[in-house]
Amino acid sequence: VLSWLETTQLAVWLGESPSVWAFPTILTLHTMGLALLVGASWVLDLRLLGISRTVPLSAFRWIFPVVTVGLVVNVVTGVLLFIKNATVWGTSLPFLVKMSLVAASVATLVPIRAHVLRGDATGSRVRFWAIASILAWSAAVTAGRLLAYLMV
């Protein structure tokens, strides 16, 4: 399956097109999506840890559409980047570690969203999820960035 993915027309175009609108733009969109996704998540985490605690939690609901946009952009661009070198990524341990960290980070959004929708921002449980979210995103971004150096 991995090698078939690499031979699809789309993957070949991504790998061989010299245009800056091909691979470079996909990579840059992936970076922008990352900034939206991680940045917006962190802002919410900071609020849950007590920064700007006078702001009602309901005011932070705008975070979720922003996070969704970032997530969709990065899933789409991530899949494109993946199929370009599917045989390399699909069999690489560092890549699987990164994907696990991303999955863990996204998973922390689920209980956090539930807390925000309930308007319940106090207690050690919320703080635990906020800290877990900050750390998981940090680890995911770091792992993603290090792929460029581990996979050469």
Place this chain on the structure above:
Amino acid sequence: MNLAHLHLVMNHVPTVGSVAALGLLLLGFVRRNDHLKHAGLELLFVIAVLTLPVYVSGVAAHRELEDRSEISDDAVRVHHDAALIGFTVTELAGFVAWVALWQSRRRGRQAPGLVAAATVLLVVALAVMGRAANLGGGIRHPEIVAADAAAPAGEPDRFMTSAISEIAVNSRWAWPAAEAVHFLGFSLSIGVLLAVNLRILGAMRQIPFADVHRLLPWGMLGFGANLITGMFFFVGQPGQYTENPPFYWKIVFLMIAGANFLYLTVFGKPWRQADGSDARFDAGAADKAMAIASIAAWLAVLYAGRMLPFLGNAF
């Protein structure tokens, strides 16, 4: 006009500007006038932002002079080392000045400790930058350099900038680690700036602007982390950047982002005290334009930065 020329045009900004900022601050202390101190802090932050292109264009000038036999490479390197220290202290002073401005906007009065710390750092910055400027003048002006003060020849690795470059090129982990921090830094900055600017554009209208504004130092933290890691890349591998047009675009957009930090901290209109009086604050057209410009500038910084290898020749 090339970048060496730009360096000659701008290189007096850090020293002359610092004298002016220091004058305002000292006058503010003597007259016990907080407005003067405030103006001094604002000017200091502007100088810190402007010092970035001064330093970057200086490194570009350095590379253009490398092949000229009539220029002493040692003299340039000594100047570059001094300038890097001056740049660092100036940025630190600008950072403390910004924190003092933010704090005074938030509390409605200045924190004397922060203002004093910014002033002390400014004095140090002025001394170090003055030395750098003096050494820089000596590169092309033999008439002002004493004969016995000619820069001694020596091994390149006794220079600080060469040592940083050595680490950047040879260490297995330094560059990747700095890249990882750089990515975390921009995520933090963009997340916070997005929250603040979306509030100006009308999201979260029911909450006081002051409370969103509380997040801003976290954005500045990311900005600072990225200035440090970014300068590590730049000093480590200047050739990747000085001949790379997107890099200069990135610097321009970074300065817009820096101006936005100052705008959000200094101007009173979009922002009143934390007593809830701005709870229904509706931004004017200028505020909204600034908010859109800031978001656009951050995306442009990301675009130019990520596209450096593709539009230009980095890496």
